[in-house]
Amino acid sequence: MPATLRPGRLLAVVVLVLQPAGSLGIQCPAPDITHGQLSPAQNFTYGSTATLKCDAGYIPVGATTTVRCLSSGRWHPRVPACTLGHCSYPPLVDHADRKPQREFPVGTTVTYSCRSGYTLLPEVSPTTTCLKNFTWSAIPKLCRKARCPSPAIRHGRELGPGKAEYAFGDQAEFQCDPGYVLRGNQRIQCWSDGTWRPPVPYCDKDCGPPPKIANGQHSASGQEQFPYGLEVKYSCAEGLSLIGDDSVYCTSADGVNLAWSGPAPACRVVRCPRPVVERGRMTPQRFTFPYGAAVRFSCDEGFVLRGDAESRCLADGAWHPPLPSCQPVLCPQPQVANGRLKSTSDSKTWYQTNATVAFECLKGYHFSNDGDLSSADSWTATCLPDGSWTPLPKCKEDDADVCEEIHHIKEVFECGVPLAEVKNLLEIQKLVLEIKKLKAELENLNE
């Protein structure tokens, strides 16, 4: 045994020594129990017993709750403790679920949520709490089937009997009043979140049936609804012409009211007479000329189109614009400087193709063909099919011939003719020309 004693060991020795002598006055200590106490609560003398009472919501740890005060001044068994109690699983609630959780100590609050298709009843709390007596606080009815608002629509009605209330899964089908067209889906269903899917449709105004026409039909026959934007095409019975626009649209002029875009066309027999243009041809070649038929015209050679080249058969059976005519191509009166027509009876403003005219030059002029002297005293030109003339003559001043003459004399001189002789020749030439000139002036004066 070691020489030094520890204080704890010393105390035990003291207790052991005191025990037999003072066993009558022995008291056990009042234990400090959290969440509980012993009953009775005091006067814990040797041999007395006490029972553990836990606070509400707490339970004793271990099976024994009764303790005895021993002669040693200790409790036996050791004073137990109190621990927080638990509730069992919370009750099941119709159409509701809770978070997965396994331990439910007193005070635990569990929250429920309604299953899909169900909604929480108004003004109820979806919770329950584990009470101190280990039961769950009462839970009222929490969930009911989801409800959708009444799907009533204006200008239409629900097909079938209809219901006072619509719950999740209920369906509704609609029909619009005459003159209205359904926009959206005809059949809808009440969804788990209390909304309609697809959304509730509505009834939109429509144009009503398009006008009927005699001897014709439209593409919407058999149709019952005529919504905004609908196009209706008209066609005529065989052999009849459609007069007017062949289609109408359901549209709106004021943004509110719907109406057909225009009057319906008419079906009539329309025949234009075969277009005849003398000296002309038409394309395409055709043999019937109903309303709307268009033809183009052209003229034979030597003729020119007067009027519009294309014409169309109108509803009143007339050609529009009026048929053109083919007029012969004409040549304008030919003008020759210093020349004139040989015969005044030939003088016209316009000449037809193949017409010929004869020219002569004025006095003091003569025909000239690009420098070559021409002795001809007549020249003819012909009017061509394109409105032009065959080449017209040129009339040159006679003086121009003097130059030619000098040219000639120069050549003679260069050939070695004696100068005196050339001089004489020139004198004579000069005299001749002067006589010529005087003669010409005299004649011009006479005219």
Ligand SMILES: *[C@@H]1O[C@H](CO)[C@@H](O)[C@H](O)[C@H]1NC(C)=O
């Ligand atoms: C304690 O118990 C004894 C005997 O059981 C009794 O005589 C005594 O009066 C009690 N004391 C008190 C304070 O209750």
Ligand SMILES: *[C@@H]1O[C@H](CO)[C@@H](O)[C@H](O)[C@H]1NC(C)=O
């Ligand atoms: C538990 O306690 C609550 C309120 O404290 C009471 O309404 C209920 O009846 C108790 N349950 C039991 C089984 O004693």
Ligand SMILES: *[C@@H]1O[C@H](CO)[C@@H](O)[C@H](O)[C@H]1NC(C)=O
């Ligand atoms: C002009 O003459 C030609 C040749 O003789 C003839 O073929 C043509 O038909 C004539 N034209 C007219 C418009 O008379």
